[in-house]
Amino acid sequence: MAVGRFLREAATSLTTPLLPDDYLGLIDPLWSHRRLRGRVEALRPETADAATIVIRPGAGWKEHRAGQYVRVGVDVDGVWQWRPYSVSSPPGRPGGTFSITVKILVNGRLSPYLVERIRPGAIVRLEHPQGQFVLPRALPERLLFVTAGSGITPVMSILRGLALGDEMPDVVLVHSAPTRDAVIFGEELRELARRFPGLRLHERHTRTRAGRLTMTELATVCPDWAERAAWACGPPGLLADAEARWRRAGIADRLRVERFRPVTASEGGAGGRVRFARSGREVDADGDAPLLVVGESAGVLMPSGCRTGVCRSCVARLLSGRVRDLRTGREHGDTDDHIQTCVSATAGDIEIDL
Amino acid sequence: MAGTTQLTAVDVEEFGRALDRLREEILASLGEGDARYIRRVITVQRSLEAGGRAVMFASLLPPAWLAGTAMLATAKILENMEIGHNVLHGQWDWMRDPEIHSTVWEWDSGSSAEQWKHSHNYVHHTYTNVLGKDRDIGYSALRVHPEQPWHPLYLAQPLYNLMLAVVFEWGIAIYDSELERAWRGEKNWAETLTQLSTALRKGGRQVLKDYVAFPLLAGPAFLPVLFGNLTANTIRNVWAHMIIFCGHFPEGAEVFTEEQIEGETRGEWYLRQMLGSANIEGSALFHILTGNLSFQIEHHLFPDLPSNRYAQIAPEVRALCARFGIPYNTGSLPRQTSSVWKRILRLALPGPARWPVDLGDDRAHRSEHAHAHRIPAESVV
Ligand SMILES: Cc1cc2nc3c(=O)[nH]c(=O)nc-3n(C[C@H](O)[C@H](O)[C@H](O)COP(=O)(O)OP(=O)(O)OC[C@H]3O[C@@H](n4cnc5c(N)ncnc54)[C@H](O)[C@@H]3O)c2cc1C
Ligand code: FES
Numbered sequence: 001m002a003v004g005r006f007l008r009e010a011a012t013s014l015t016t017p018l019l020p021d022d023y024l025g026l027i028d029p030l031w032s033h034r035r036l037r038g039r040v041e042a043l044r045p046e047t048a049d050a051a052t053i054v055i056r057p058g059a060g061w062k063e064h065r066a067g068q069y070v071r072v073g074v075d076v077d078g079v080w081q082w083r084p085y086s087v088s089s090p091p092g093r094p095g096g097t098f099s100i101t102v103k104i105l106v107n108g109r110l111s112p113y114l115v116e117r118i119r120p121g122a123i124v125r126l127e128h129p130q131g132q133f134v135l136p137r138a139l140p141e142r143l144l145f146v147t148a149g150s151g152i153t154p155v156m157s158i159l160r161g162l163a164l165g166d167e168m169p170d171v172v173l174v175h176s177a178p179t180r181d182a183v184i185f186g187e188e189l190r191e192l193a194r195r196f197p198g199l200r201l202h203e204r205h206t207r208t209r210a211g212r213l214t215m216t217e218l219a220t221v222c223p224d225w226a227e228r229a230a231w232a233c234g235p236p237g238l239l240a241d242a243e244a245r246w247r248r249a250g251i252a253d254r255l256r257v258e259r260f261r262p263v264t265a266s267e268g269g270a271g272g273r274v275r276f277a278r279s280g281r282e283v284d285a286d287g288d289a290p291l292l293v294v295g296e297s298a299g300v301l302m303p304s305g306c307r308t309g310v311c312r313s314c315v316a317r318l319l320s321g322r323v324r325d326l327r328t329g330r331e332h333g334d335t336d337d338h339i340q341t342c343v344s345a346t347a348g349d350i351e352i353d354l
Numbered sequence: 355m356a357g358t359t360q361l362t363a364v365d366v367e368e369f370g371r372a373l374d375r376l377r378e379e380i381l382a383s384l385g386e387g388d389a390r391y392i393r394r395v396i397t398v399q400r401s402l403e404a405g406g407r408a409v410m411f412a413s414l415l416p417p418a419w420l421a422g423t424a425m426l427a428t429a430k431i432l433e434n435m436e437i438g439h440n441v442l443h444g445q446w447d448w449m450r451d452p453e454i455h456s457t458v459w460e461w462d463s464g465s466s467a468e469q470w471k472h473s474h475n476y477v478h479h480t481y482t483n484v485l486g487k488d489r490d491i492g493y494s495a496l497r498v499h500p501e502q503p504w505h506p507l508y509l510a511q512p513l514y515n516l517m518l519a520v521v522f523e524w525g526i527a528i529y530d531s532e533l534e535r536a537w538r539g540e541k542n543w544a545e546t547l548t549q550l551s552t553a554l555r556k557g558g559r560q561v562l563k564d565y566v567a568f569p570l571l572a573g574p575a576f577l578p579v580l581f582g583n584l585t586a587n588t589i590r591n592v593w594a595h596m597i598i599f600c601g602h603f604p605e606g607a608e609v610f611t612e613e614q615i616e617g618e619t620r621g622e623w624y625l626r627q628m629l630g631s632a633n634i635e636g637s638a639l640f641h642i643l644t645g646n647l648s649f650q651i652e653h654h655l656f657p658d659l660p661s662n663r664y665a666q667i668a669p670e671v672r673a674l675c676a677r678f679g680i681p682y683n684t685g686s687l688p689r690q691t692s693s694v695w696k697r698i699l700r701l702a703l704p705g706p707a708r709w710p711v712d713l714g715d716d717r718a719h720r721s722e723h724a725h726a727h728r729i730p731a732e733s734v735v
Contacts (some may be wrong), residue, residue, distance in 0.1 A: 012570065016559045078385045
């Protein structure tokens with residue numbers, strides 16, 4: 001241990017002001033421990049607008065727990081874009097790789113690139129898996145998953161993990177997608193349902209059968225929903241309905257949700273001038289633009305994680321001015337407050353310690 | 355002076371707007387090609403450095419020593435100029451690459467990036483060629499403008515300048531802690547000493563690497579490696595000093611007073627940057643080795659645009675200058691260097707009250723144009 005540290009320090013004294021990793025990275029980017037990277041190994045189309053990206057992570061990668069997400073950084077036309085994506089492959093990393101499955105958000109900055117343009121061999125940046133949307137260590141007897149669209153991805157990892165272990169408890173999966181063909185992992189889900197009698201799959205095709213899933217309908221499909229440990233992942237409307245329903249039943253603690261985008265309640269206010277003190281950048285920002293995005297567009301290195309107000313990786317010190325919480329519309333902030341940039345917009349002129 | 359006025363206040367603002375448009379155009383077109391450029395330069399630089407040091411280990415053979423030293427010197431020049439200087443200016447911040455960003459970059463130089471960013475990016479680029487404000491190194495150590503009062507100490511300034519060239523990185527490191535300002539009571543000593551100790555720590559690591567760690571690693575080639583590293587650092591220092599002095603001190607580069615820049619408009623700011631800077635002509639490789647500071651004019655107009663774009667911007671800036679009758683100071687390296695040295699030699703002696711016509715061939719002509727803007731500048735205040 002001590003020898004290892006001595007060697008590392010000796011090596012660093014040779015490469016200062018850089019680190020030995022910076023030179024190792026010249027040979028193979030995946031060798032860098034300091035900056036985790038991955039190489040795109042394969043691409044698999046899933047539906048007309050979704051694809052799976054198989055990634056081989058570099059040295060030091062920590063296994064994900066089924067249901068967790070990873071932050072992926074991708075160079076799109078010279079600019080690094082970071083987004084969280086749920087891991088869709090089972091835990092255990094068969095073949096030394098893991099996968100994410102991405103659905104195109106029209107006009108999005110990263111998702112269309114990942115689905116349509118990225119090629120095998122591309123190097124992406126990674127951060128270790130994180131997130132609480134996982135199975136408890138002690139597996140519950142009865143489970144319920146309510147998903148829609150790309151919200152199936154973390155659940156797919158969970159189901160694949162269970163299938164690999166050959167233990168499928170009593171599972172109900174209620175999944176919505178516009179049509180049968182638009183169901184991401186449709187074939188595999190149907191196959192799993194055939195193979196494991198414990199797994200009941202309810203597919204809802206919202207374009208053929210009017211509208212999105214209602215909670216009344218859920219109760220018909222799965223009468224014992226309230227007794228099950230439940231997980232929900234999908235668009236904001238579905239999640240809001242589910243949370244309200246579970247809360248009304250007094251069992252909010254039995255439902256876990258994963259949000260792919262933040263809840264926005266606020267229309268935003270006047271906006272103002274934002275100064276990023278350490279980077280020395282200053283820009284005008286709208287009152288409804290998350291400071292995270294404002295900073296990124298200005299070239300500031302903004303820390304971030306889930307981008308939805310959950311993980312707090314994005315907190316920054318407010319040096320002056322006030323901000324508006326985009327989730328509630330509430331204006332707040334004093335000097336030295338730590339604000340979450342991903343869900344805060346400026347309310348007037350502010351200064352941030354970034 | 356009224357007779358020399360060719361630029362009206364309206365002209366100056368039009369000039370400024372044209373430059374703003376140029377800047378917006380470039381910003382909008384940044385993309386994959388630019389990102390690939392800087393990554394490639396970094397890869398080449400790191401490979402050259404690693405290769406140079408490896409080759410130098412075989413230094414008991416003289417050709418290996420020469421090749422290794424040349425490779426290392428080139429790598430160090432690239433590292434300081436095309437990479438370090440420009441990354442620290444935030445030219446590549448738009449890529450949001452967590453490893454190539456002005457807030458995280460550290461360079462292979464005696465001075466720490468943090469202190470240098472303050473004295474260079476902020477003080478020098480804001481107060482370019484403003485007497486008494488611009489702390490770019492030439493201004494405190496040397497007498498580079500007749501407006502600076504003469505002192506007998508300046509008699510030896512050609513010698514100081516030579517010495518400064520050799521130890522340039524250390525000159526900057528010490529200089530950035532602003533000792534002389536603490537001495538004059540303009541800055542408190544505690545802060546100055548903290549900065550000085552930061553500089554010493556940074557400098558110490560640099561010394562340890564080049565003059566202890568690598569020579570020791572080389573075993574029997576201890577001395578040749580030590581000497582090779584010293585040579586590479588010195589070549590880099592002399593080169594950087596030469597390029598930087600050519601950027602602001604050849605004949606024709608203007609100085610300004612604090613009163614002149616009071617209430618300065620955007621157009622006037624651009625004009626001052628123009629008139630205070632000078633370019634050096636050369637090949638594409640030459641420009642890269644100067645960190646594109648051979649486009650000092652373009653760099654001063656747009657300090658945060660990526661350096662690989664200056665060559666593309668230069669003809670447009672030049673055409674604008676022609677349109678508005680603003681001088682565009684450019685020349686070959688020998689011409690600009692000799693011009694700098696002429697000035698340093700001349701100003702070692704007292705006087706002149708104003709630039710005489712015999713200093714620099716077309717000086718009188720340039721000066722006429724250069725002074726033209728002062729009328730509108732004053733009328734704005
Ligand atoms: C924990 C977590 C896990 C995720 N897992 C996945 C996954 O497995 N698969 C997947 O495809 N995506 C997933 N996402 C979403 C993903 O991170 C991106 O938000 C998504 O790919 C869009 O990114 P973009 O760069 O294309 O769009 P952006 O350029 O970021 O978005 C453009 C605009 O669209 C808005 N917007 C964002 N999301 C939506 C939406 N869903 N519908 C309508 N408008 C929207 C934004 O507010 C923004 O203003 C996950 C998100 C989180 C927080
Ligand atoms: S990025 Fe996760 S809380 Fe803001």
